[in-house]
Amino acid sequence: MDHRAATPSLLHIDAGASPAGESVSRRLTALFADRWRRDCGSAGHRYRYRDLAAEPVPLVTADYVRLGHRVERRGTVPVEQVAGLLRNAADRREWQLTRPLVAEVLAADVLLLGVPMYNLTVPAALLAWIDRISFPGALLDPGTGASRLRDKRIVVVCARGGGYGPGAPREGLDFQVPYLRGYFTDRGVPAERLHFVTRELTRAWDVPAMAPLRPRAAASATAARQSVTELAGRLAARQRDAARHAV
Amino acid sequence: MDHRAATPSLLHIDAGASPAGESVSRRLTALFADRWRRDCGSAGHRYRYRDLAAEPVPLVTADYVRLGHRVERRGTVPVEQVAGLLRNAADRREWQLTRPLVAEVLAADVLLLGVPMYNLTVPAALLAWIDRISFPGALLDPGTGASRLRDKRIVVVCARGGGYGPGAPREGLDFQVPYLRGYFTDRGVPAERLHFVTRELTRAWDVPAMAPLRPRAAASATAARQSVTELAGRLAARQRDAARHAV
Numbered sequence: 001m002d003h004r005a006a007t008p009s010l011l012h013i014d015a016g017a018s019p020a021g022e023s024v025s026r027r028l029t030a031l032f033a034d035r036w037r038r039d040c041g042s043a044g045h046r047y048r049y050r051d052l053a054a055e056p057v058p059l060v061t062a063d064y065v066r067l068g069h070r071v072e073r074r075g076t077v078p079v080e081q082v083a084g085l086l087r088n089a090a091d092r093r094e095w096q097l098t099r100p101l102v103a104e105v106l107a108a109d110v111l112l113l114g115v116p117m118y119n120l121t122v123p124a125a126l127l128a129w130i131d132r133i134s135f136p137g138a139l140l141d142p143g144t145g146a147s148r149l150r151d152k153r154i155v156v157v158c159a160r161g162g163g164y165g166p167g168a169p170r171e172g173l174d175f176q177v178p179y180l181r182g183y184f185t186d187r188g189v190p191a192e193r194l195h196f197v198t199r200e201l202t203r204a205w206d207v208p209a210m211a212p213l214r215p216r217a218a219a220s221a222t223a224a225r226q227s228v229t230e231l232a233g234r235l236a237a238r239q240r241d242a243a244r245h246a247v
Numbered sequence: 248m249d250h251r252a253a254t255p256s257l258l259h260i261d262a263g264a265s266p267a268g269e270s271v272s273r274r275l276t277a278l279f280a281d282r283w284r285r286d287c288g289s290a291g292h293r294y295r296y297r298d299l300a301a302e303p304v305p306l307v308t309a310d311y312v313r314l315g316h317r318v319e320r321r322g323t324v325p326v327e328q329v330a331g332l333l334r335n336a337a338d339r340r341e342w343q344l345t346r347p348l349v350a351e352v353l354a355a356d357v358l359l360l361g362v363p364m365y366n367l368t369v370p371a372a373l374l375a376w377i378d379r380i381s382f383p384g385a386l387l388d389p390g391t392g393a394s395r396l397r398d399k400r401i402v403v404v405c406a407r408g409g410g411y412g413p414g415a416p417r418e419g420l421d422f423q424v425p426y427l428r429g430y431f432t433d434r435g436v437p438a439e440r441l442h443f444v445t446r447e448l449t450r451a452w453d454v455p456a457m458a459p460l461r462p463r464a465a466a467s468a469t470a471a472r473q474s475v476t477e478l479a480g481r482l483a484a485r486q487r488d489a490a491r492h493a494v
Contacts, residue, residue, distance in 0.1 A: 059264070059370075072453075073453070120433065182367055182419070186420055
């Protein structure tokens with residue numbers, strides 16, 4: 001059982017390199033966050049924003065890997081006790097870069113990720129963050145071994161320049177949505193708590209050869225906006241109910 | 248037609264965070280490189296080593312994305328002409344970080360990648376490099392639009408802690424080998440020039456629960472060493488033949 005405050009909490013993370021004005025994924029996550037915060041309304045909420053482009057998470061190092069292996073050999077160590085296992089300045093540096101990212105995830109009820117596709121998969125900036133939050137045992141309950149992500153909602157907003165759906169020429173080359181679904185499922189998030197919104201064909205107005213796809217791109221844009229808005233409203237309503245019951 | 252020198256050239260890249268003594272993928276790529284260089288023998292060779300952990304490739308930025316889109320809108324621009332399209336210091340900085348990486352790839356006959364699995368996929372450090380070498384048009388022949396990777400050999404040495412093969416409990420969660428196969432195939436590398444060596448279960452001696460898997464892990468280790476050695480010998484022999492014909 002997580003001992004979270006009754007006030008619902010949103011952790012909003014953007015991974016794309018481009019700023020809000022040029023980023024489809026950032027515009028969609030902003031739409032979600034605005035609607036969720038508004039709908040939480042008088043019940044109140046907590047909100048944390050992290051921009052992985054403005055403040056990149058340092059890549060994991062050999063020291064990080066060594067510390068992770070050492071902790072892992074002791075079984076599932078509570079995040080709170082890792083500090084007691086640090087031996088030197090390198091360990092302390094790695095844990096200082098890692099612990100706050102883990103704590104943010106554990107404190108959130110809803111985790112919102114904005115993820116463009118780069119070269120068929122997610123941005124390196126997102127992987128750098130994933131590598132940190134996946135520190136051995138950090139997302140597990142040390143008492144039961146259960147996932148500490150299992151009661152959260154994970155909302156992943158994906159954007160990509162082309163089309164990767166069934167029948168598209170690039171079907172089977174999507175290592176963005178299936179990867180993130182695989183990662184969070186493997187980390188113990190139940191399917192019904194893992195929400196994907198995917199906006200396709202974002203380059204249709206930019207790449208001349210894609211001009212015939214503009215109607216489909218426009219439909220994808222509309223559908224994505226509707227999906228994030230509807231999802232934000234639905235999740236905020238559940239958070240309000242949960243907060244009421246917790247009072 | 249690439250105008251490469253007749254002297255065969257190997258570009259060796261390691262992506263794992265751990266140093267050689269602690270890295271299975273680094274030991275395997277070293278084995279390949281040593282054998283390839285020895286077998287090229289008196290015919291000579293060129294060798295370039297890049298360590299993505301010791302010298303990380305900076306993540307792409309909004310400036311990089313903007314420059315890439317601007318270049319892309321002009322069709323396929325030869326790498327040699329991108330410099331003429333730079334408008335400001337930010338463009339120049341991005342291109343300075345990108346151009347040498349592209350040039351290294353284009354100059355190689357054999358590209359050797361050492362890639363551990365982190366969180367089901369490749370290290371962020373490798374994606375950072377992929378994002379740079381994938382600069383719009385950089386790997387294409389501007390005259391024909393054909394891939395400039397199509398005559399190269401790509402050798403990808405993958406290591407992972409668990410088992411992801413057919414029948415393994417984690418089957419379907421491998422976003423390392425299928426991703427890199429998808430990426431290089433999409434970039435125009437023919438299947439017969441794309442070589443994967445995969446070493447599994449590297450954590451079997453480290454994670455107590457994996458102890459029963461040690462015999463399989465040992466077999467995987469032996470098979471991987473044999474594969475890289477055999478492959479290096481075979482590719483070096485072809486390089487020697489090609490160099491002879493070019494004389």
